[in-house]
Amino acid sequence: MVRIERRGQVAVVYLSRPEQRNTVTYAVLDALIEAVDTLDRDDDVRAVVLTGDGEFFSAGTDLSARDGFAADGADFRPLRGGDRDVGGELALRIFEATLPFLAAFNGTAVGIGVTMTLPMDFRIADERARFGLPFTRRGIVPESCASWFLPRLVGISRALDWTMTGRLFTAPEALEAGLISEVVPTGTALDRALEIADGLASTSSPVAIALTRQLLWKGLTARHPVSANRAESDALLALSGSPDAQEGVRAFREKRPARFVSGHWSGLPDVQTWWDTPPFREPDR
Numbered sequence: 001m002v003r004i005e006r007r008g009q010v011a012v013v014y015l016s017r018p019e020q021r022n023t024v025t026y027a028v029l030d031a032l033i034e035a036v037d038t039l040d041r042d043d044d045v046r047a048v049v050l051t052g053d054g055e056f057f058s059a060g061t062d063l064s065a066r067d068g069f070a071a072d073g074a075d076f077r078p079l080r081g082g083d084r085d086v087g088g089e090l091a092l093r094i095f096e097a098t099l100p101f102l103a104a105f106n107g108t109a110v111g112i113g114v115t116m117t118l119p120m121d122f123r124i125a126d127e128r129a130r131f132g133l134p135f136t137r138r139g140i141v142p143e144s145c146a147s148w149f150l151p152r153l154v155g156i157s158r159a160l161d162w163t164m165t166g167r168l169f170t171a172p173e174a175l176e177a178g179l180i181s182e183v184v185p186t187g188t189a190l191d192r193a194l195e196i197a198d199g200l201a202s203t204s205s206p207v208a209i210a211l212t213r214q215l216l217w218k219g220l221t222a223r224h225p226v227s228a229n230r231a232e233s234d235a236l237l238a239l240s241g242s243p244d245a246q247e248g249v250r251a252f253r254e255k256r257p258a259r260f261v262s263g264h265w266s267g268l269p270d271v272q273t274w275w276d277t278p279p280f281r282e283p284d285r
Contacts, residue, residue, distance in 0.1 A: 004039075021059035023062035024062060032116070036048075043263030046201030049101075051104040060109075060113050092277070100121045104189040106129075106187075109129065130171070247260055
């Protein structure tokens with residue numbers, strides 16, 4: 001259902017239900033959350049790539065399985081019988097991560113197959129890939145925090161178009177709108193994502209990437225740029241004199257590639273006062 005391969009310092013996570021077009025069930029979501037938790041705390045991992053087995057990235061939610069929100073009356077349980085979207089839990093876990101995350105769309109992605117990737121940092125698509133957000137056509141609404149992430153990536157007008165019509169759109173349209181970073185020839189999406197991930201792993205400080213990732217993502221909700229000034233100052237002070245900062249300057253002066261050794265998890269300085277996560281439900285006053 002989900003399998004992980006290690007390729008040097010890069011972890012590749014596969015959605016592995018090719019006979020079911022890599023559709024998503026609650027078990028798949030649980031496995032993905034567990035994978036993110038495990039990999040994000042592993043200092044030997046420098047980047048994570050998510051892709052699909054077979055011809056599809058993911059055809060979305062499995063509407064035929066009882067474990068996949070089966071829409072047949074009494075068994076329609078989009079929140080697993082609770083009051084919280086599990087796809088949203090996955091999206092928030094990726095959002096909070098210290099590692100860079102990349103999506104390699106080896107084929108078509110629909111519904112949660114798209115929305116689960118919105119908090120990721122790079123999205124590479126096969127030229128034949130198609131995308132769709134058909135929630136309204138199923139009588140429901142977008143999930144996985146898509147109503148927060150999607151307008152920030154592609155703008156409100158395009159987000160409304162894609163989510164309200166539920167139409168399929170092409171990789172070039174997704175690229176033009178900013179949903180994906182690159183369109184690549186058929187069969188090369190994973191290779192290109194690995195190329196980017198290997199570059200991040202070999203040339204950049206893991207701790208600096210972790211802090212930069214959070215500065216940019218969390219800065220999207222800041223009320224004033226002084227918040228960025230404050231957060232960046234805290235981060236710069238924390239990194240000043242650190243082993244990675246010393247190595248980066250030394251490598252520049254010696255005109256050689258830097259060799260960063262700090263772990264993105266164990267070496268993360270405790271400066272993230274801007275990193276707090278609100279509770280899912282505010283306590284009753």
